[in-house]
Amino acid sequence: KSENSRCWRGCGETGTLLHCWWECKLVQPLWKTVWRFLRKLTIELPYDPAIALLGIYPRDTEMLRHRSTCTPMFIAALSTIAKTWKEPKCPSTDEWIKKMWFIYTMEYYMAMRKNEIWPCVATWMDLEGVMLSEISQAEKDKYHMFARIGGL
Template identity: 50%
Template sequence: MDLKLAYYRDTATLMFIAAQFTITRLWNQPRCPSIDEWIKELWYLYIMEYYSAIKNNKIMAFADKWMELENIMLSEISQFQKTKGRMFSLISVW
């Protein structure tokens, strides 16, 4: 009887370990970048383009992209402030 119990316990342990590896593999799936990561990536790309524009004396063609990035960042900041304000109003109701 003890041998049979040990067999089932070992089998269950192996199945548990296999399930954990499967779950871990699924958790590490690629995902969409957050807004923060996206803005940081755009920032890096724009900086590289900026230095390239300076090198080639084409700085005015580049100014529009910085203004676009600034608008995106301001939009995200205002959205965060709206969300924070709504959360405080919900907390104060309770």
């Protein structure tokens, strides 16, 4: 058992769960990027760790309507943070976007298998456009394939 209660990223702060997942200066840039994506999607959520970490959304029905879009973004961010847990660096936006593409791909294939493609399209169409706006042309050619496969 380690007696060191400092942040595992090495920032020097006390490593509470809230600090390590949300407050650390090395993870904050990723969370700021997540909220920038939300604004591009015209989703106005309070910048609140309860939403991103626990899935506790404001009771406003307008906010709840966006849950299916926001939740995969938050899961991808948490996965990206966990993947670089003991590294003294900011989790990469590129890695976060790749994780979202992976989630998108799995949801797409599951929807195809269940013959329920339209709910998947409704959830991911706007988010796909924002993700594509953030990556290079080579990556666009690689990832945009899913929309073409589905004839969308």
